[in-house]
Amino acid sequence: MNKKTLYQANTFATIQNKHYKGDMSLLEVLKKGKFGVGTFNYTDGEFILKDGIPYLADTNMNLVKPSEKLFLPLYSVGDINNSQKSYKLSSSMKMKDFLLFLENQLNLKNYPALLNIEVSLESALLRSIKKQEEPFLNFIDSLKKYEVRKELKNLEGSLIGVWYPKHLQPINNSGFHFHFIDKTNKIGGHLLDFEIKPNIKIAFEEKTNLVVEFSENEDLKNLTII
Template sequence: MKKKAEMKIAFNLVWVLLTIMIITYHSHSSAEPEEANDSIFQASLFEALMEGVYEGDLTYGELKKHGDFGLGTFNRLDGEMVGVDGVFYRIGSDGKVSVVEDSRKSPFAIVTFFDSNESLVPDRELNCEELKQYIDDAISEKNIFYAIKVSGEFKYMKTRSVHAQEKPYPPVSEAVKDQSEFDLGNLKGTIVGYWFPPYIGGVSQSGFHFHFISEDKKSGGHVLECKTKDVVIEIDHIRDFQIDLSDNEDFNKADLNKESTKGK
């Protein structure tokens, strides 16, 4: 009798182990290993930036661990950031470009490890609106995230950079009123961009957001207008999104759930 009961327990144990093995096998086989690090990593929230939360705790040294391709800004809104091939650049409001120090912090930045899933070569010159439409037509899935790299020759590029702000910080709509704008002629370079679906709401900016860095790393900024000449568009399809929320008084006290900002 005792032996029979022991055998039954052993039999049940084997079943439990087998079930665990099957579940483990399935959860591993459904993951695509090549997409393992395909994730957006974002410092803070777009809505917080819009509301004037211009100081974050995340350093560029830390951000670099989450991506080699990015755009964003710096504490006090002191310039525009473009990250390409693992090097992060700051374009100051004086137009000067410098490599970002690891200790510098950001109140808002988006990075990913860029890994192209598709590549397009437009057969005509496109202004920025046409370029966005061209990419929009190419991305059939409108519920996921995209990192977009446009590299090559540009006929025209107009960028901006923002001056460092002083406390009490104004909202972005005020801060950009005295932004510096740069008209850049014929030049080679790279647009670092992202496209997020409208449902992203106050978390990030929906639609397209482009920053630019010239090939000689002497000019760039947040893209206002452009015209392509001879470019390659590479698109990275991303299904993972991580957010690192700031932990400071300005962020914690910001009213990010106002009626006026709902569904913006």
């Protein structure tokens, strides 16, 4: 396994166009690295991988231990081999300002990156998604029907996520994609918005090898991608 490799299942376009039945089991995904984000088949909850331990964030934003027999249609997973560095922001920051700071501070430009950031949050807007039923909706419409949001205050934990450059936009959305996991490993979800306190610790690694693994099943083979 290349330590600089980021493993991804399918593309964001396949998810946008209703490919919610992956064929990669969690057992296999766990062999690819110790950090990552994604979702489970039928978009049944948010996938978070921290320090090699997988979690499923349900629609109450509670973290549960998922079965290794579950499958994932989309994930980004790898290792972070660099140690953490401490940073102190000038003040608390809104999400938009912090992400701009992060991109500039880490000099992220043309390589995708995997990140683990220890944080304290003034507030956070988390989301998860209910299990979809067939016939499936496209991803945007599915969020309108199945997404559940929850706002929480005064959290401590980690942002686990990825950053993709613009030139990889056809493969995955450019910019940051973060999931949150609190320090007790009991609360988490996909981050829609947050306000972050000044003291943070960042571990990240740029990836020079991107492996995209497609589902080998009829669901993807016959998918119409718009």
